[in-house]
Amino acid sequence: MARGKLILIEGLDRTGKSTQAAKLVESLSNQARLVKFPERSTPIGKLINQYLKESETHLADQAIHLLFSANRWEVAETIKATLLEGRDVVMDRYVYSGIAYSAAKAVPGMDVQWCAQPEKGLLKPDLTFFLTNSESELRKGFGDERYESSGFQTKVRHEFETIFKNYESQDYKNNHIVFLDTTGKSIEQVHTSVGSAVEEYIQKNSDVEEFMYF
Ligand code: Z5A
């Protein structure tokens, strides 16, 4: 049986990642599984949730970075097991968010290479979408959690683009990283774009069996 595909929906805040990830899972036929990061229900996820929601919770920038990464390692084995069962896995944020948000803080020593180190060995997505939307800050909920300010989002966007275009340039050129500007597009229109890119990817790469790793 062919392994499932690992599909990632990444992007800036409030750009519709969770909405699109949920719709994509529903539309896939092989009992696809949705995995959201941070996975807030695990012991490490609970700490992360507290850090994001309560501005008085202090953690060193290095410590929270490593917790976000550890949160991915907590579920890494189950993701691989699901793929080996022939089921697709759709992720809502992953390693790229981990690197981009931490690198955007510009803490001495915490450059992209430092941030990427604890992610080494995690499964690499087969296909990644990067959602942007110039009106997303007007959407419900923006500003409720740490990191949700316009100035910081501009820095995060720059880090994402640097990662995709410099460090992952091969995947970017091969269309395995798809930039999607959703400004002015309805949920259904974005879903159609995501769905057709996934279909095309699966058709062209149905025989790819080996896993890729960060
Ligand atoms: N973070 C990190 O630092 N390091 C890491 O390793 C990871 C994450 C994994 C929480 O993430 C924070 O953690 C985040 C990054 C950091 N920091 N910030 N800020 P999160 O993923 O849990 O955040 P969230 O609370 O889910 O927000 P979000 O992901 O930014 O939102 P979204 O998923 O992109 O959007 P949505 O919930 O699907 O949609 C937002 C609203 O817009 C909602 O009312 C929708 O109905 C509406 N919507 C969606 N699409 C459309 C369209 N097309 N038209 C109109 N309205 C729409």
Ligand code: MG
């Ligand atoms: Mg979300």
